[in-house]
Amino acid sequence: MRQLSAHRITEAVRDLSIRANCFLNPDLENALSAAKTNEPSLIGREMLTQLLDNAAIARQNQVPICQDTGLMVIFVTLGQEVHITDGSLSEAIQEGVRQGYTEGYLRKSVVKDPFLRENTRDNTPAILHYTIVPGDTFQLDLAPKGAGSENMSRLFMLKPSDGIEGAKKAVLETAEAAGPNPCPPMVIGVGCGGNFETAPLLAKQALLRPISSHHPLPHIRAMEEELLQKINATGIGPQGLGGRTTALAVHVEVCPTHIACLPVAVNISCHVTRHAHCEL
Numbered sequence: 001m002r003q004l005s006a007h008r009i010t011e012a013v014r015d016l017s018i019r020a021n022c023f024l025n026p027d028l029e030n031a032l033s034a035a036k037t038n039e040p041s042l043i044g045r046e047m048l049t050q051l052l053d054n055a056a057i058a059r060q061n062q063v064p065i066c067q068d069t070g071l072m073v074i075f076v077t078l079g080q081e082v083h084i085t086d087g088s089l090s091e092a093i094q095e096g097v098r099q100g101y102t103e104g105y106l107r108k109s110v111v112k113d114p115f116l117r118e119n120t121r122d123n124t125p126a127i128l129h130y131t132i133v134p135g136d137t138f139q140l141d142l143a144p145k146g147a148g149s150e151n152m153s154r155l156f157m158l159k160p161s162d163g164i165e166g167a168k169k170a171v172l173e174t175a176e177a178a179g180p181n182p183c184p185p186m187v188i189g190v191g192c193g194g195n196f197e198t199a200p201l202l203a204k205q206a207l208l209r210p211i212s213s214h215h216p217l218p219h220i221r222a223m224e225e226e227l228l229q230k231i232n233a234t235g236i237g238p239q240g241l242g243g244r245t246t247a248l249a250v251h252v253e254v255c256p257t258h259i260a261c262l263p264v265a266v267n268i269s270c271h272v273t274r275h276a277h278c279e280l
Contacts, residue, residue, distance in 0.1 A: 002136040003082075003084075004083070004084055004280060009089065009092040009093060009280065010096040012096065012280055013074070014141070016278060017101060018100050020275060021062055021064045021066075021104065021274060023065075025273075028211055031212065039237075041237055044242060044244065045083065047237075048185075048238050048245065052238075056076055064107070065272050066272055069106040070144030070147075071145055072097050072142060072148055073126065073127045073143045073144070073145050074140070075140070075143070077139040077141075079134065079135040079137040082136050090128060097133055098122040101185050108122055108123045109147070110125070113218070139277070140277065141229050141277050143207065145210070145274075149182035149186070149270045152177070152178035152181050152266045153266055153268050154170070155196070155263065157261070160259070163262075167192055167264045171266050175231045177267070179238020180236065180239060180241075184246050185248045185271050188231070188266065189251050189266075190227075190267075191204075191206060192269070193263065194255045195236070195258065195263060196258070198255060202265065206268060213251070220254060224249075224250045224252050227250040
């Protein structure tokens with residue numbers, strides 16, 4: 001049994017909260033740079049240049065890449081041989097978010113009640129997802145998600161007869177309807193299978209994958225590549241001002257489902273698609 005202090009978890013979450021919001025991940029920066037080289041639209045290239053300049057300023061001055069510093073979503077991979085000492089795991093994580101958003105001067109965007117709308121003033125509570133695995137590993141994946149892209153996301157409860165073509169149609173329709181709202185170029189996570197709550201979680205997790213990675217199943221990889229090509233052919237372009245670069249990646253995840261179900265969730269993300277990872 002490995003012991004892990006709750007205080008160490010709090011410190012890690014605090015630091016990751018700031019890092020995720022202020023430092024663009026290298027895979028995304030590389031994808032934006034490549035898109036700038038290949039973008040035929042003059043205004044599209046200018047928008048991509050501004051996005052890269054913005055990321056460089058954020059990194060240099062350690063300020064948020066975007067003013068919407070998001071609702072924090074945290075995936076915890078917990079080995080069953082790990083024992084948390086000195087406090088509660090969930091409370092340690094929430095305290096780390098509280099410290100990160102306060103000490104990092106990040107915008108607090110969480111309200112206590114969806115209708116009364118009183119701000120919690122520290123961006124908690126974060127949304128936590130736990131996966132229990134064998135061994136003594138402990139991993140954190142933080143993904144602050146802004147509302148501009150989250151509001152463009154959709155869940156479809158398709159019929160099995162709709163098949164993969166129906167799923168592709170749902171993704172394409174969602175991307176087209178999103179238009180400029182999620183600050184494209186987008187990263188699009190797709191979850192297929194499971195049930196009403198599983199598919200959106202798969203879609204969210206798909207956003208954590210490195211840009212340009214592909215699903216190992218050949219038919220899912222082909223689906224990702226076809227959707228990316230079709231979405232970029234819509235002409236929405238960087239920041240919705242026209243061009244070829246509407247999306248940087250489409251990542252699809254699948255899992256088993258009921259014989260009468262075909263859930264398809266589409267989680268739209270913006271050009272920064274913030275996330276940070278660590279293993280303690």
